[in-house]
Amino acid sequence: MRTVTIADVARHAGVAVSTVSYVLSGKRAISATTRQRVLDSVRVLGYHPNAGARALASKRANVIALVLPLRAGMNLPVLMQFATSVVATARQYDHDVLLMTADEGPDGIRRVAASAMVDGLLLMDVEVRDTRVPLLRDLAEPSVLIGFPADAEGLTCVDLDFHRAGAICAAHLAERGHREIALLGAPGVVYERGTGFAERTRAGFLAEATERDLHAVAVPCAETYDEVASAVKLLFDAHPGLTGVVVHNEAAVGHVLGALRALGRAVPEDVSVVAICPDDIAERARLTSVLIPAEELGREAVRLLMAKLDGLPAGSILLEPRLTIRESTR
Structure with a gap:
C-alpha cells in the first residue's frame, strides 16, 4: 500500500x-x-x-524524557498513573516520551541531554536537597519538576500542596473532636532520601496539630501486611487514646484497615481514618481522603514543558488539595 x-x-x-x-x-x-x-x-x-522530517525542519526531536523513580518506597500503580498521563498529554503535542529511571541521578540526565535525543525533561520524586537541581539550572534543555526542592529559584515545578494536604487531614479530625491523632506516612527509605512530598505532608500535619493543641505523632509506615500490622500495634500500645489516623502510603492503606480490625478497633466507631491517595483506592474502602491528582499533575507538567519549549512563560504551580468526606470518619 x-x-x-x-x-x-x-x-x-x-x-x-x-x-x-x-x-x-x-x-x-x-x-x-x-x-x-x-x-x-x-x-x-x-x-x-514523517517524524524525522519534522525533527529536521524544526530542529526538535519531538521527544521528552520522563525520569521515573522506580526504587524502594515508591508505589508503582501511582507512578504508572503519572506516566500514562504524561504520555497521553505529550501525544496531544505531537511528542513521544522516553522513560528513564532516577537511579542514574545527574549523570543519566547529562547523558541524555548530550545525546540530543530529547527536547526537554520531566523529573519526579524530587528531594528537598535534590542533587539534580544544579545541573537542571545549567542545561540548555528545558525541564519541569513534579515536586519542589527546598530552593526552587529558577526552576519550573508543579505539585500538590502536600504541606496543606497534611494540615487539612489534621484539621478534619480536630473538627470532629479527635484530640489524639497519628500520621502513618511513607516508608522510612522515602524520608531517608529527603523526598519532598513526604516531608511536607508530615510537616503540615504536625504544624496543624500543634496549632489546634492536639497530641499528634507521625511515624513511617512500611508496605507489607506484617510490617504494617506490627507498626499499628506498636502505635496503639504506645498511644491507647488514639482515635484518628491519617495514612499517607497508598500501598499500606488496606493493610492499615486490616490491622485495625485485628486489634478489634472498628472504623469509624473506634478510629477515624483519613487517607492521602488516589480516588480509586479511597473509593474501594469508602475512606475520607485527600486526592493525589496524578493525572492532573502529569498534564500540567507536560503543558508547562511545552510552553518552555515555545519560549513562553511557565511559572511553578501548587495544586490546592481537596478533601472528600466518606464513611471512615466521624
Whole structure:
C-alpha cells in the first residue's frame, strides 16, 4: 500500500502543500475553515507526518524524557498513573516520551541531554536537597519538576500542596473532636532520601496539630501486611487514646484497615481514618481522603514543558488539595 504524502493531503483538501504544512506545524495562522478542511483530509487519508522530517525542519526531536523513580518506597500503580498521563498529554503535542529511571541521578540526565535525543525533561520524586537541581539550572534543555526542592529559584515545578494536604487531614479530625491523632506516612527509605512530598505532608500535619493543641505523632509506615500490622500495634500500645489516623502510603492503606480490625478497633466507631491517595483506592474502602491528582499533575507538567519549549512563560504551580468526606470518619 502506497504511503500517503503531504501532497496527497493538499490535493484532497484543495490547498497548497505549504498550507498543509502550516496547519500541521502551527507556524502560521490559517483560517478555521481551511484548517478544518486540511485536518479532515489528514484523517480521511490516514496521513502521518514523517517524524524525522519534522525533527529536521524544526530542529526538535519531538521527544521528552520522563525520569521515573522506580526504587524502594515508591508505589508503582501511582507512578504508572503519572506516566500514562504524561504520555497521553505529550501525544496531544505531537511528542513521544522516553522513560528513564532516577537511579542514574545527574549523570543519566547529562547523558541524555548530550545525546540530543530529547527536547526537554520531566523529573519526579524530587528531594528537598535534590542533587539534580544544579545541573537542571545549567542545561540548555528545558525541564519541569513534579515536586519542589527546598530552593526552587529558577526552576519550573508543579505539585500538590502536600504541606496543606497534611494540615487539612489534621484539621478534619480536630473538627470532629479527635484530640489524639497519628500520621502513618511513607516508608522510612522515602524520608531517608529527603523526598519532598513526604516531608511536607508530615510537616503540615504536625504544624496543624500543634496549632489546634492536639497530641499528634507521625511515624513511617512500611508496605507489607506484617510490617504494617506490627507498626499499628506498636502505635496503639504506645498511644491507647488514639482515635484518628491519617495514612499517607497508598500501598499500606488496606493493610492499615486490616490491622485495625485485628486489634478489634472498628472504623469509624473506634478510629477515624483519613487517607492521602488516589480516588480509586479511597473509593474501594469508602475512606475520607485527600486526592493525589496524578493525572492532573502529569498534564500540567507536560503543558508547562511545552510552553518552555515555545519560549513562553511557565511559572511553578501548587495544586490546592481537596478533601472528600466518606464513611471512615466521624
